[in-house]
Every structure is written in structure tokens, then in C-alpha cells.
Amino acid sequence: MSAEISEKFDLKTLFHQYRRGSHKDYDLFLNILSDLQTKSEDLRVYLRTIKDNVTELSREFEDLVAVLLKLDWASRDVCVVREYQSLLLGLVCAHTYYLRASLRMLVKYFSPPIVKSDTEEVSDEIRQRQEAVFLNVHMVLKAILDSVPMSSTILMPLLHDLFPYIGKPVFVQECFVRNLLQITSYLPNGRQKILELITDRMLKLDDIEQDLTRDLDNRDGSTYDKKCSDKPMTHREANILDVCMQLTLTYISNVCYSKGECDWEATKKLYREMLLVFDRLILPTHASCHVQFILFYLCSTKTPICEGFIDYLWKKVQNPNTESVFRQAAVGYIGSLLARAMFVPVSTVTACLDLMCQWVHLYLDSTSEDVVNADVNHHGPFYCVCQAVFYVFVFRSKEIFETKKGHKWAESLNFQRIVTSRLNPLRICLPVIVKTFSSITRMHQLAFCDTIIERNKRCILPVTSNGLGSSSVVTTLDSYFPFDPYLLNRSGRFIIPLYREYQGCIEEDQELSNDEDDFLPDESSSTVEPQSVSLGKTPTDFLHYGISPGFKHVQDIT
Known part of the structure; x- marks a missing residue:
């Protein structure tokens, strides 16, 4: 059919x-519609004719609707695009049973048919062409969401089902995530679910590969440079995660900041939504390595956001009805945030340490005197809080002692009672934390841990659990500090400026006096001067324990 014939074409007669x-x-009409050689002007006329008779498109003509939904319309001439958008909107408004198929067709456009491998750069021309396609799709999708109330309910499961497989090229993943975030601009009520969907996919990427760090550009043993870089990650899954994190952090920045100033209302709303995502997905995920930095960055936007996040975590820790594993994870987040975040002032650190130490002392007061051995199984949250206190104090001690009343305040924490208690936290906490904490507290005469540490090394007693007579040896706390060094390149530009690396010294092991009651070293004993090192410059940054199943140390800390 030519355009001249189609002008006189009566679709009602065809249906009859x-x-x-x-x-x-x-x-014949279906073949013409599906023919890629059909001219744009002819196609425009056919689409207008169908639009004028859209009420006739009952289930009897599903094959015609199927042809319409398979048309590659979004990249055609503007006249065709406008006619198609108008037709599609009229179709789903008149016949809602076509809504799911129509939305599915639109969502599929968010995954461009790129066949290039990840090693090939996508040209600017292709990117611009795809952006034009995405714009056309978003225009009609927004119109449908505004016109058909039930469309958002149907859209969310489709976004989940059509999320590209991890094996798809990086550009396809990038386009889909970018378009999901674009949807939130005209579907604000669906933003939380969309953020949850993106976060869930990133957590899977964060956990997919067991040997990621082997490809972190330091395979020759050289130190890892944490400077921001636009260089793609060598590891494929890490590269996809890096791109997704960059898009997400850019989105958060655009929402929270307007003309360089924080939009408080928008930031609060986004924080509440991300907190729900954190509670449902991030907190229950064991040892993720990078995704949790979304909350880290969000906390940097405004002090009340950071304080609110810490308060939320601390309430979980204090709640005895919360499962022990979640209480311990929450403590890890508190400790890691206080230690690593440049934007957390020392006043907040001291206030949090006050709270945690007060809780520890109350816990010791309520503990039965019959307890004579350290037991991680029964006192896991207690040991995690103790370790968080030691960890934060090690990281922030220099700032604390630079304050006017820093030393007096530190004395009020009564570290000596904690370390000498029957529960013996020095025995359970990670050795490198214990050793460094011992060095700092000894230097400032806040606590004397060396004799206890030596006794713990020599004395590993079995403990009986469950009253069944079965014995198990006390083990080191299974620790997790989620905000340990950020290894992704492109998204790192949001995190690195806010991130504190430990600068200090680790004291070498030295023989202590055999007299367990003597806390002072013998004058004749030889001591080794603390070895000054720049800690935190490599993936084996001091106290680097946030190891995802997809991320492992390049070398062990000794």
C-alpha cells in the first residue's frame, strides 16, 4: 500500500x-506494518489510522497489537515516534489487558542491543543515538503512568524481571540502571523499590567473584593507589559494579545538592528510603565490600543524617529482641563509620564512645559472677561493642588527645575495668586491634593490657556450652568493619575525599616480664622501637577486615 492508497484506507472495513x-x-496489512522497508510517511499514516480506530482493537486482533509492539519505532523519524506514542497511550487506556505487554516492550528498550565486548569502547555516536531512543521511551512511559493508575503496580515486577543478566556487556548494564534512576523523576512513589532493585543487583555483583583483588591493578605486588581514576576496572564484575555505584552516587548527589547547597527536605526523604533499603538488603548481607558506601556518602551530606544513622544502628544494638547477628553487624557499622569518616567530628566520636562504654559497664554489672571464661557464643554483642570501642579509639585517639580535656575524658571511660573483666574482651577481639589499643592506652596510662595479652596467649581453655558437656575452644571474634578501603576506580571520586586512612605505628611483639602482676617492662629487657609506617595506603590497610566473598586480601597482615 502506498501513502496515497493508505490515505483512503478504511480500517473498519478491513476489520469487518x-x-x-x-x-x-x-x-497484507500486518506484513506491511512489520516490513522494515516501509517508509516513515506511510508508517505514520497507518499508525494514525489505527489510533483513530483503537477502540476496535479487542482481543480478537491481538496479532495486530503484537505487530505494533514489535515495531522498532523509538529510533524512527520524529513524525513516526509521535504517532506511535499517541497510539500506544490510547491503546492501554482503551484496553488495559494490553498494558503489561506494552510496558514490557518499553522496558526492553532500556537494554540496548549492543553486541560489543566489554573491552571495546562504545562510541559517542552510539551513546547519543541511544539517548534519543531512551528519551522517546520515557516520554510515553511517563504518559502511561500518569494516565493508567494500575500501571506502576505492573511496572515494578517487569523492571525486576528484565534487569540484564550479569553476563551482559557493561554498557547494557549502565543503560538499564541509568534509565531506572530516570524513572524516579516522574514516579517518585516508586523510588524506594527502584533503589532496592539496583542495590540488590549490586550486592550480587559485590559477592560474585572469589578472587577479585587479583585484578586490582596491583598484580605485580606494587602498592595500590587510592587516587580517583576514570580507568575501568580490569575485573569484569568489578567494572560493572563500579559503573553502577558511580551512577547511584551521582544520582544521590544530584538529589541532595542544588546549586552547591544541600537540599534538606530532599535529602531527608532520600535518606529515609535508603534506610529501608539498608535494613532489608545491606545490613543482612554478610561482608559486602562496596555497596554499603552508598550510606557512607549519604551520611556525609548533613550532620543530622549521620547522627540519625548512628542512632538507628545503636537502637538495634541495644534491642535484646534483635537477632545477635544483626546487633553485631550494626556495631560493626557504627565503629567503621566513626573511625573512617572524615566528616564525623570528634565530638560525635566521644559522645558515641561514651554511650558504648556505658553500655559495656552496665553489661558487666549485670553479668553473673559465675562467668569465668570468655564465650563468644553467649556474649557476641558485648565483644563486638568492645572491639568497636577499641577500634574507634585507635583511629581517633590523636584527635581526642589534642582536645583540652581529652585525656581526662578518656580516663572516665575506665578502660582498665573493661580489659580486666571476667569476660576478657582482649582474648576475643582481633589481635591487631588489641595490640594497637594496648600500645596507645599504655602510652597514655589509661589501661595496662600487656600482661593480660600474654596470659591469653599461653592459656587457651575449653568452655562448655549448652550444658551438654561438649567443649569448644575460644576463638577470635568473627569481625566485619564495612567501611574498609574502597577499591573501585570511577565511583571512588565520591568516597576517597571523605575517607580516613590510618596513619600510625604498629608496635612489634616484645617479651614481657614473667611476673604476670607486673605491668611494667623489665629495665634490662630489650625493646623494639615502634615501626612507623603509613597504614592505609594499600588494600591491606590497617584493620582492613571488610572482606566480601568476592574480595580478599592481596597479602596478610602479620
Whole structure:
């Protein structure tokens, strides 16, 4: 059919012939619609004709609707795009049973048919062409969401089902995530679910590969440079995660900041939504390595956000009805945030240490005197809080002692009672934390841990659990500090400026006096001067324990 013929074309007559059993002209019309060689002007006329008769498109003509939904319309001329958008909107408004198929077709456009491998750069021309396609799709999707109330309910499961597989090229993953975030601009009520969907996918990427760090550009043993870089990650899954994190952090920045100033109302709303995502997905995920930095960055936007996040975590720790594993994870987040975040002032650190130490002392007061051995199984949250206190104090001690009343305040924490208690936290906490904490507290005469540490090394007693007579040896706390060094390149530009690396010294092991009651070293004993090192410059940054199943140390700390 030419454009001249199609101007006189009567679709109602065609439908009438089809109902009477004459399918020839109807089938010819379907072939013309699906023919890629059909001229844009002819296609525009056909689409307008169908739009004028959209009420006739009952289930009887599903094959015609199927052809329409398979048309590659979004990259055609503007006249065709406008006619198609108008037709599609009229179709789903008149016949809601076509809504799911129509939305599915639109969502599929968010995953461009790129066949290039991850090693090939996508040209600017392709990117611009795809951006034009995405714009056309978003225009009609927004119109449908505004016009059909039930469309958002149907859209969310489709976004989940059509999320590209991890094996798809990086550009495809990038386009889909970018378009999901774009949807939130005209579907604000669906933002939380969209953020939850993106976060869930990133957590899977964060956990997919067991040997990621082997490809972190330091395979020759050289130190890892934490400077921001636009260089793609060598490891494929890490590269996808890096791109997704960059898009997410850019989105958060655009929402929270307007003309360089924080938009408080928008930031609060986004924080509440991300907190729900954190509670449902991030907190229960064991040893993720990078995704939790979304909350880290969000906390940097405004002090009340950071304080609110810490308060939320501390309430979980204090709640005895919360499962022990979640209480311990929450303590890890508190300790890691206080230690690593440059934007957390020392006043907040001291206030949090006050709270945690007060809780520790109350816990010791309520502990039965019959307890004579350290037991991680029964006192896990207690040991995690103690370790968080030691960890934060090690990181922030220099700032604390630079304050006017820093030393007097530190004395009020009564570290000596904690370390000498029957529960013996020095025995359970990680040795490198214990050793460094011992060095700092000894230097400032806040606590004397060396004799206890030596006794713990020599004395590993079995403990009985469950009253069944089965014994187990006390083990080191299974620790997790989530905000340990950020290893992704492109998204790192949001994190590195806010991130504190430990600068200090680790004291070498030295022989202590055999007299366990003597806390002072013998004058004749030889001591080794603390070895001054720049800690935190490599993936084996001091106290680097946030190891995802997909991320492991390049070398062990000794």
C-alpha cells in the first residue's frame, strides 16, 4: 500500500472483512506494518489510522497489537515516534489487558542491543543515538503512568524481571540502571523499590567473584593507589559494579545538592528510603565490600543524617529482641563509620564512645559472677561493642588527645575495668586491634593490657556450652568493619575525599616480664622501637577486615 492508497484506507472495513473470514487484506496489512522497508510517511499514516480506530482493537486482533509492539519505532523519524506514542497511550487506556505487554516492550528498550565486548569502547555516536531512543521511551512511559493508575503496580515486577543478566556487556548494564534512576523523576512513589532493585543487583555483583583483588591493578605486588581514576576496572564484575555505584552516587548527589547547597527536605526523604533499603538488603548481607558506601556518602551530606544513622544502628544494638547477628553487624557499622569518616567530628566520636562504654559497664554489672571464661557464643554483642570501642579509639585517639580535656575524658571511660573483666574482651577481639589499643592506652596510662595479652596467649581453655558437656575452644571474634578501603576506580571520586586512612605505628611483639602482676617492662629487657609506617595506603590497610566473598586480601597482615 502506498501513502496515497493508505490515505483512503478504511480500517473498519478491513476489520469487518476479517470477522467475516476474509483474512487476505488483513494479513497484507500486518506484513506491511512489520516490513522494515516501509517508509516513515506511510508508517505514520497507518499508525494514525489505527489510533483513530483503537477502540476496535479487542482481543480478537491481538496479532495486530503484537505487530505494533514489535515495531522498532523509538529510533524512527520524529513524525513516526509521535504517532506511535499517541497510539500506544490510547491503546492501554482503551484496553488495559494490553498494558503489561506494552510496558514490557518499553522496558526492553532500556537494554540496548549492543553486541560489543566489554573491552571495546562504545562510541559517542552510539551513546547519543541511544539517548534519543531512551528519551522517546520515557516520554510515553511517563504518559502511561500518569494516565493508567494500575500501571506502576505492573511496572515494578517487569523492571525486576528484565534487569540484564550479569553476563551482559557493561554498557547494557549502565543503560538499564541509568534509565531506572530516570524513572524516579516522574514516579517518585516508586523510588524506594527502584533503589532496592539496583542495590540488590549490586550486592550480587559485590559477592560474585572469589578472587577479585587479583585484578586490582596491583598484580605485580606494587602498592595500590587510592587516587580517583576514570580507568575501568580490569575485573569484569568489578567494572560493572563500579559503573553502577558511580551512577547511584551521582544520582544521590544530584538529589541532595542544588546549586552547591544541600537540599534538606530532599535529602531527608532520600535518606529515609535508603534506610529501608539498608535494613532489608545491606545490613543482612554478610561482608559486602562496596555497596554499603552508598550510606557512607549519604551520611556525609548533613550532620543530622549521620547522627540519625548512628542512632538507628545503636537502637538495634541495644534491642535484646534483635537477632545477635544483626546487633553485631550494626556495631560493626557504627565503629567503621566513626573511625573512617572524615566528616564525623570528634565530638560525635566521644559522645558515641561514651554511650558504648556505658553500655559495656552496665553489661558487666549485670553479668553473673559465675562467668569465668570468655564465650563468644553467649556474649557476641558485648565483644563486638568492645572491639568497636577499641577500634574507634585507635583511629581517633590523636584527635581526642589534642582536645583540652581529652585525656581526662578518656580516663572516665575506665578502660582498665573493661580489659580486666571476667569476660576478657582482649582474648576475643582481633589481635591487631588489641595490640594497637594496648600500645596507645599504655602510652597514655589509661589501661595496662600487656600482661593480660600474654596470659591469653599461653592459656587457651575449653568452655562448655549448652550444658551438654561438649567443649569448644575460644576463638577470635568473627569481625566485619564495612567501611574498609574502597577499591573501585570511577565511583571512588565520591568516597576517597571523605575517607580516613590510618596513619600510625604498629608496635612489634616484645617479651614481657614473667611476673604476670607486673605491668611494667623489665629495665634490662630489650625493646623494639615502634615501626612507623603509613597504614592505609594499600588494600591491606590497617584493620582492613571488610572482606566480601568476592574480595580478599592481596597479602596478610602479620
